[in-house]
Amino acid sequence: MRNNLIILLAARILIPLIILFALYVQFHGDYSPGGGFQAGVIFAAGWILFALVYGLDRALEVIPLAWMYRLMAMGALLYAAVGLAGVALGGRFLDFYPLLADPQSAQQAGIMLVEFGVGVTVASVMMLVFALFARRKGDWDDANAGQGEP
Structure with a gap:
């Protein structure tokens, strides 16, 4: 897709939007309505579009796999830390009222x-998930090159 001018132009406009x-x-x-889950899926869709248009290698230069693992853990830890902060300050888990006056x-x-965090x-x-499946597909294609498999 990197040679198709229309797809490149559309991606260049759509991804930032x-x-x-x-x-x-x-x-x-x-x-x-909306929030963390929906925003996360929309953001991932933008990155996946980037990967489909410009290639997985270039997309992994933007956000490497190691950072995906780190961000996944940091988001979950932020969620848990906010919840536990309420407990530490005398409230219940995810009780935000004790956090500020x-x-x-x-x-x-x-x-x-x-x-x-979500x-x-x-x-x-x-x-x-997309990157790991896409890399696996590439490994499969490389391993079966020239064997008549589709």
Whole structure:
């Protein structure tokens, strides 16, 4: 697809818009439907489109596999840390009210952090699943080259 001018031009326009929409869904999710999970899937879809158009090797230069593993763990740890912070401050797990003096600010900050952790985890898992399957497909094609297999 790297030689098709129409696909390259469409991807060059769409990928930044997809990432921007993912950020909008991420940070507007506490006011409207949406949030971390949806934003993570949208962000991963933008990266996957990049990988399909420009190739997996170039996409892995942008976000390497090692960083996908790290981001997956950091997102889950952020979620757990926010939940446990409420417990440490005398509340229940994912009880945001003890986090700040103002209950409304505490609720908003807590949900933003939790949703950000979910978004990072979902995006990295989706990208990782795609990358591992795509690399496996490439290994299969290389191993069976010239054997008459489709």
